Amino acid sequence: MRVFPGTALFLILSAGSRATPQQSPPAPASPPAAPDVAAGKRNFEGHCALCHGIDGGGGRGPSLRRAKLARAADDEALKSLIENGIAPEMPPAWFLAPEEIAGVAAYVRTLGKVPPEVLPGDPARGKAVYARSGCSVCHILAGEGSGYGPELTEVGARRGSSRLRETLQNPGKTIPEDFLFVEATTNSGQTIRGVRLNEDTFSIQLKDQQGRFHSFRKSELRDLKKLRGETPMPSYGSTLSAAEFDDLIHFLASQRGNP
Amino acid sequence: MKPTKQRLTILLALSLLFCTASFAQVPFERIANADQEPGNWLTYSRDLQGHRFSPLTEINTQNVSQLKVKWAFQGPDSNNEVSPIVINGILYVTGPNVAAAVDGRSGRVLWSWRRAIPSDYHSIGFGHTNRGPAVLDDKLFVATLDGYLVALDLKSGAQRWSSKVLDYKTGYSMTMAPLAIDGKVVVGVSGGEAGIRGFIDAYDAKTGAPAWRFWTIPGPGEPGQETWSGETWKTGGGATWVTGAYDPELKLLYWGVGNPGPDWNGDMRPGDNLYTCSFVALDANTGKLRWYFQFSPHDTHDWDATHVPMLFDAPVGGVKRKLIAVANRNAFYYVLDRATGEFIAGKPYAKQTWAKGLDAKGRPIPAADNEPSKEGNLIWPNLNGATVWFSPSYDPQTGFVYVATREIGARYFKRETPYKVGTFFAGGGEDELPPDDASGAIKALQAESGELRWEFQLLSPPWAGVLSTAGGLVFSGSNEGNFYALDAHTGKPLWDFQTGGAITANPVSFTIDGHQCIAIAADRVLYVFGL
Numbered sequence: 001m002r003v004f005p006g007t008a009l010f011l012i013l014s015a016g017s018r019a020t021p022q023q024s025p026p027a028p029a030s031p032p033a034a035p036d037v038a039a040g041k042r043n044f045e046g047h048c049a050l051c052h053g054i055d056g057g058g059g060r061g062p063s064l065r066r067a068k069l070a071r072a073a074d075d076e077a078l079k080s081l082i083e084n085g086i087a088p089e090m091p092p093a094w095f096l097a098p099e100e101i102a103g104v105a106a107y108v109r110t111l112g113k114v115p116p117e118v119l120p121g122d123p124a125r126g127k128a129v130y131a132r133s134g135c136s137v138c139h140i141l142a143g144e145g146s147g148y149g150p151e152l153t154e155v156g157a158r159r160g161s162s163r164l165r166e167t168l169q170n171p172g173k174t175i176p177e178d179f180l181f182v183e184a185t186t187n188s189g190q191t192i193r194g195v196r197l198n199e200d201t202f203s204i205q206l207k208d209q210q211g212r213f214h215s216f217r218k219s220e221l222r223d224l225k226k227l228r229g230e231t232p233m234p235s236y237g238s239t240l241s242a243a244e245f246d247d248l249i250h251f252l253a254s255q256r257g258n259p
Numbered sequence: 260m261k262p263t264k265q266r267l268t269i270l271l272a273l274s275l276l277f278c279t280a281s282f283a284q285v286p287f288e289r290i291a292n293a294d295q296e297p298g299n300w301l302t303y304s305r306d307l308q309g310h311r312f313s314p315l316t317e318i319n320t321q322n323v324s325q326l327k328v329k330w331a332f333q334g335p336d337s338n339n340e341v342s343p344i345v346i347n348g349i350l351y352v353t354g355p356n357v358a359a360a361v362d363g364r365s366g367r368v369l370w371s372w373r374r375a376i377p378s379d380y381h382s383i384g385f386g387h388t389n390r391g392p393a394v395l396d397d398k399l400f401v402a403t404l405d406g407y408l409v410a411l412d413l414k415s416g417a418q419r420w421s422s423k424v425l426d427y428k429t430g431y432s433m434t435m436a437p438l439a440i441d442g443k444v445v446v447g448v449s450g451g452e453a454g455i456r457g458f459i460d461a462y463d464a465k466t467g468a469p470a471w472r473f474w475t476i477p478g479p480g481e482p483g484q485e486t487w488s489g490e491t492w493k494t495g496g497g498a499t500w501v502t503g504a505y506d507p508e509l510k511l512l513y514w515g516v517g518n519p520g521p522d523w524n525g526d527m528r529p530g531d532n533l534y535t536c537s538f539v540a541l542d543a544n545t546g547k548l549r550w551y552f553q554f555s556p557h558d559t560h561d562w563d564a565t566h567v568p569m570l571f572d573a574p575v576g577g578v579k580r581k582l583i584a585v586a587n588r589n590a591f592y593y594v595l596d597r598a599t600g601e602f603i604a605g606k607p608y609a610k611q612t613w614a615k616g617l618d619a620k621g622r623p624i625p626a627a628d629n630e631p632s633k634e635g636n637l638i639w640p641n642l643n644g645a646t647v648w649f650s651p652s653y654d655p656q657t658g659f660v661y662v663a664t665r666e667i668g669a670r671y672f673k674r675e676t677p678y679k680v681g682t683f684f685a686g687g688g689e690d691e692l693p694p695d696d697a698s699g700a701i702k703a704l705q706a707e708s709g710e711l712r713w714e715f716q717l718l719s720p721p722w723a724g725v726l727s728t729a730g731g732l733v734f735s736g737s738n739e740g741n742f743y744a745l746d747a748h749t750g751k752p753l754w755d756f757q758t759g760g761a762i763t764a765n766p767v768s769f770t771i772d773g774h775q776c777i778a779i780a781a782d783r784v785l786y787v788f789g790l
Binding site: 045046047049050053054055057058085089091092177178180199200201202203226228 | 338381382383384386387452635670672674676682683685687688689690691693694695716717718737739740741743752755757
């Protein structure tokens, strides 16, 4: 039998209603069932992937592969956001049952979270390695350092130890999607190397290693090289010992954001 | 009672009065003869032929560098896609379930209208948006998200009538600008990601009474039903969410039809899935199908053929032909005979990897690995295509068609998707390539052949339409907020302005107090530029 569309909708709405039936005092609280992440993944692929990408990497909507979601401070906020949407762009998932929404939320959290690992090395010694290796010349960590490179305050929530190790050894291989190092040469022959802050069809804005901002009309540039795969970050592969590496990586992996 | 001289005088005075009143309105003849009043913009594409070309010349290649903002109008909704109607110095604009008349001199609102969006309304597969109104006689026509075609009084914004087109609770919606033709208002529907059965509707412009409906997915016993299996036609998609074109001589209406449902899982709907991803030519009086041409049979990439068709006459093989052309979302440019639907020419205008080419009848010859898969298949273009809903422009002076072109691929995935009324019915998705692996361009194509004449590179795949003008200019916008003018003959950039918001709309041109203006929406703001 084919259910008449209106009828089916009514059934769905009824099933999803939050009305609390009149009943005797609730049964003793049993621990809530853990969200079904696998079911959440299926629902994500069916309903969310259209905009957020099949693996949450973004598309029409933003990437969800991040530790902190700008619009969902905690899991309750994330569930509420999924249920109610963000008008007008993101439709609400009003057709999912609460446990299904919890599953989607749990799956979304897996996209941006690298689970804590059991790591060799000592984070306290790693902090000292961080300090003497000059990392703070370019990076801000917990409010300290210089803001040329990406902030590292929550790098441990975004990156696993193997990724951190690879970045320290061969930074050009693990450049984030939104990071681009460029070399701009003006019509008068001046060359500026820096991190791209913004770009449109007619202009580009850079920050050089001294933290100075540069803004160019592209028509003022003789050449604009996009140095894909390049980064001002040096490799530490030959400057740190194996033990120092372990210490530094343990220290970075424990950086999981401001409290 | 015999007519007296006095009575005749009164009758004469009355008829003159009515002539004056009707002249101040917008009868169909004014829309059909749009070139006679280049200072107005009376239909979505300015003319019924879908050209989005302005005959105005005051702003031209010599002075466009001095273009300045005259005023800006802040609307209530982001990502505004409106293409205003302009009549005698008044701009008529819309947003989702809103409309307003705006004074062209000052940018101040003269009247506004709003219809509440029901709290249980959901846009499925797109944002809340509206692409503009239509005008005919003394009424402005607005299509609402919750499925009503509303006729407003041009002078006050008061509602004259409203007709229910669809039930939004089953996944339908409306976002497009209606098309007013002789005595009728034509609308199409959104909902191609929600398992709808698409249609095109015409309503009597005076009363709102339904005139005809054309189902884009044929029902049992109708030609084309054999391209569906079982019950799949009931959820077959075929949305019609972009305004069509009209040939007043042939009295044919041309309309683009969207993707089949579910979008990316073709296993669930074997067959060509007519009339999805097609142009249909309909008898304007009856809505009966005269011909169709399917660009992407059995589409599995979400490549709606919902584009503004461009109608023009040009010589083909030494003989002048009545043509219809489109740069399709599937990355091919097509030229057809608009009386018969015969395929005349077609070739890719952007990077594509899904077809080896077109056969003699214009049907694509599929390439290997051109389908979404469980693991994901990298295919160009991406689901939003090599161009999308935003308008191209046909320039009769250069003979070029200008297309805002997207160079972007994606990894397409296929998934199982049960149909559930009023929810996503997509059957997969895609992962776009990273932003720096994608780009855009304005491309000038020879209209009757699709040969590339020039291109202007854009940083990212655009989401804005194109206006060409008799001043030798091409206007368009970028995702990063640039509104810019190019030389229509060469593509050389001549002027640009940072609007501060992503441009996802079509430009228009008109006159205020006799002087040419250009308008474009950028995010929430409508800008009007002049010298």
